[in-house]
Amino acid sequence: MAKRFNENNAIGDVLKQFIQSNNLQKGMDRISVRDAWKNLMGNGVNSYTKEIMLKGTTLYVELTSAVLREELSYGKQKIIQMINEELGREVVKEVVLR
Template sequence: MMARNSEEQDIGSVLKAFVKENKLDQGLNHVNVKEVWYSQMGPAIKKYTNTIRLKEDTLIVSLSSSVLREELSYGKEKIIRMLNESLGQDLIKKLILR
């Protein structure tokens, strides 16, 4: 538990310190990656997305359409760049489409 501090602090820095102290980064990153995938890829791809997992720096996405999987595989680098940009950090280094 964080020690009580009498100084005023902005809520953003307090939340960041809480997340870091309680080692919640990985869980929050997983949730953020899912949200960014759905928002950036759109409803058509969301419909065919079964599961999304973030394992270290690799994003593993399971798709129900082999045709869509093939189409997306051509733009993996662009997808990684777009997702990292939306996340505000270089979290994803590799993308695996299954």
């Protein structure tokens, strides 16, 4: 049976507590990283993005354009920094472009 709290809490705090107590953070990170990639990279890059997958702290991005993959490989550190800033914490430590 779930605990019942008599005090009033903000829904954001309750959701954070729920995610933390049920070990759902990894799944939430996977979704958040996909959304961050789509928001930060724009339509041009997203049209060539086939798959985005987070395993541990490594972000795997499958691209359909070899030219774009080469261009993005020069800015891997910048991509990591932008995604972590978007998420508000360090989730991604490495990017692998395929």
